[in-house]
Amino acid sequence: MPHDDVDHPHRRPDRPDQDHPLTYAQTLEIALRELLVEKEVFTAEEINAQISRMDSRSPAIGAQVVARAWTDPDFKARLLADGSAACRAVGVEVEAMKLVVVENDEATHNMLVCTLCSCYPRNLLGLPPDWYKQRAYRTRAVREPRKVLAEFGLTLPEGVRVQVHDSTADMRYLVLPRRPEGTEAWDAERLAALVTRDSMIGVGLASPPETTPA
Amino acid sequence: MTEETASERLTPPNFAPPYWDASALKPRFSMGKRVRVRRGAPPGHVRTPWYVRGRVGVVERICGHFADPQELAYRRDGTPKQPLYRVRFALSDLWSAAEPGFGLEDTIDVEIYEGWLEPYFDYGGDFAAESAKIEREIADAAR
Amino acid sequence: MELLGEQGAIDLDQHDFALWEKRVDALLVLASARGYFTVDGLRRVLEDMGPEAFERFSYYERWVQAVAQNLVEAGVVTLEELRAKTEEVAARGSTYGEASLAGTSTGEGA
Structure with missing residues (x-):
């Protein structure tokens, strides 16, 4: 392949648009x-x-799936057993994606990475953020996940194990974050607003209820 | 990580592989089994990261059967399909603890195709029983 | 490709996807859905570019080249056709907007 675009090293944050010189x-x-x-x-x-x-794909789709799992125990059980089948059954389009949903609980915090490229549950979250594709995240998430989480502002309580998932092959992953306390009376629609993209990648938590008005 | 402690953490229990192909190779390893990743460096497209090659982990689940990416990458059809596993490793078994950015309990699951895995014998354990069990499994798989 | 050794901080800046980047994504989704190549074939080419390409090219700059290589290997396009077409495109103007033919844009300010 010709490689004649050598004048622009290290310019990944660039926003090439219609007015920039043709590359x-x-x-x-x-x-x-x-x-x-x-x-x-x-x-x-x-x-x-x-x-x-x-x-049309954005973390709002994943958030609906998570909120439903929080409010519907049967759906959650199906989601954990076969993520793709459970999504299809409720009309969430996953196409050929083979989804594995991993659940956070009081003892386990899951986080996702693709060390080999940029595998990501695009049907549920849209395109991956730039940092997910960067060398720094990809190399460090598997080696020093707690330092990485700290950079995202997340320090886990004592006794919580970090469980990293490296999407090296055919599966795609979604983290089912913990349901925030104080939301017991909330319905799925209201809960979905608390489910952030980062909480479904496992570099954050679902938002506490006081962040969204009733 | 011992086989016992790792098995307790396997999730979800009784997981049925959704992508099972009855006509493909019967998986050689079962859930909870300790395996070693081949310490190989073949040329071409490989989906087994360097950081687990030669390392010992535990089968977390069998994902099902998938076309071999090492073949697909070169425009072949990837058959016979291979069993694909998720193998769990303790981060403390992969990295030096000199500069820990992880806790001793922390783990990572990596998807690995069967051709990259070999049985692991813990010579401190009951080698004869372990060996006989694996022999039986191999015989079953060949049936 | 497995990258080794990076210890730097994670850069949380996000760029907006440009139209041409979305089009690269779309054409690789459509062409692979039609069986002209596999994602493994694309990854092979990306890996064969080597670590230097990772440093020098953006994500979709690498991917568009991997798609081109796979389509040539599949016999869908020839190198000759590709050379003639890229020359024709480059001669249309000096910006992406000028080089894109009218009628094939998606209305994103094109």
Whole structure:
């Protein structure tokens, strides 16, 4: 492959948009897309539809799943046994994703990483945040998870074991965070607002109830 | 991590692999079994991280059967499908505790294809019984 | 690719995904769904680029090249077609907006 884009090392936080000088990667993207449309591998409309589908995915979907698990013990049991089947049964689109849900409790805190690339439960959380794909997170999460959690502002109480999950192969993971105390009377819809993206990756906790108005 | 303490932590209990292929190879290792990751460095696309190669862990669950990514990566069909395991390791077995960013109880689960795993014998334990048990399992698997 | 040895702090800055990045993502999802390559084939190419590529290129800069390589291997496009098309695209203008043909944008300010 030609590598003629060597003028821009270390520029990952950059926001290349329509007004920046055309890069080689952008040229390649346009060329590939147009060739594949010409060859009828897919249509331009299908590309746009796929982007819309991607844009429609966000941590709000995962939050619904978590809130339902908090309020429906049968659903939670099914979710822990076979995450994908449980999601499909309640109309949450997971496509081919093979989901494993891991539950936090008083003795265990789960956190997710993909050391080999960027595997992430995209159907439930959208695209992964930049830090999830960075070298620092990927190398350190498996080696010093407690230091990493501290950087996210999370210090676990004594007696809680950290359980890291490295998505090295075919499974994708979602953390089922602990339900915040003081929410016993809440319904799933209200609970979902407490479920942060970071709590479902395991670098944070669900928000305490006082953070959202009733 | 001993087999007993690790087994107690296995979750969820009686997990049935959702991605089971009855026509594929019967898994060689059962849940709770101690295994060692092959200490290999084959060329090509490999999904077994370096940090667990040569290390001993415990089978947390069998995920089911999956096409071999080392084959798929080169445009082959990845058959025969391989059993895929989640293997649990104690972080203290993987990293030096000199600069611990982890607790001694902390663990990591890694997905590993069967071809990368071999049985682990603890020579401090009952080697003969362990060995006979594994022989039986291999014989069962071949049946 | 397994990366080794990094001890630095985690950078929590988030960039907004650009249209071209989303399009790379979309075309790899669609082309792999049609069986032209596997995610393992993409990862192989990303790994073969080596650690230098990880430092020098952004995430989707690496992925678009991995998609191109896999499509060439699959025989969907030839290197000749790709060269001719990239030259044609580059000649259209000096920004992404100018180089993208009208009618194939998604309305994100394009």
